[in-house]
């Protein structure tokens with residue numbers, strides 16, 4: 001499994017320039033568009049920066065070992081990717097969508113009670129929200145001093161932070177949720193499976209803009225990867241975009257924990 005995420009300085013400069021230009025346009029919309037412009041501009045300002053926030057949280061905090069925060073990498077890298085959800089075991093139906101992240105970490109397990117589940121989901125939501133305060137809301141306020149614009153960025157950040165955790169949990173623990181029938185969810189599901197095969201790609205979980213800007217977006221497995229791991233259909237035969245009764249070679253079907 002490849003796991004080294006590399007982005008050149010030029011690519012960072014390009015990506016950050018695009019985000020800056022977009023942010024400036026949204027601020028202009030807020031300054032000259034009245035209350036509606038501030039609300040819409042705040043949301044449009046926040047979405048691309050949430051993409052940057054999730055790229056940084058996932059690519060840097062979750063997948064590289066920062067001093068003092070090694071436990072986060074251990075939980076995500078060793079726990080989520082290698083122990084609980086390797087490609088041959090992409091889904092679980094434990095009853096709870098989030099892993100247990102309290103000590104002792106090993107053996108890594110899914111939550112078996114509502115409190116552990118809530119703690120893990122809350123930590124993921126909270127982490128993305130906290131990163132978004134200095135990255136999005138503070139500059140939004142300092143650059144405009146527009147209360148409506150800043151409030152719009154805060155509300156958008158809160159919604160996306162929650163969605164990030166909820167959708168990721170839903171992807172790995174399929175059930176009968178409404179969102180599992182939606183096209184965007186099904187696209188994200190297949191996109192995220194590629195990340196579970198190639199840890200250096202598809203760092204964005206929900207908003208792939210920064211993967212595109214920074215060159216880490218990957219739309220398909222290489223022939224070598226495809227030969228080595230189950231196809232998405234084999235890894236998640238109960239995905240809602242796979243027609244019922246589709247014939248999947250039994251010898252290649254991965255074991256699924258029930």
Ligand SMILES: [Zn+2]
Nearest residue numbers: 085168172192
């Ligand atoms: Zn995952």
Ligand SMILES: [Zn+2]
Nearest residue numbers: 058062076081
């Ligand atoms: Zn990951």
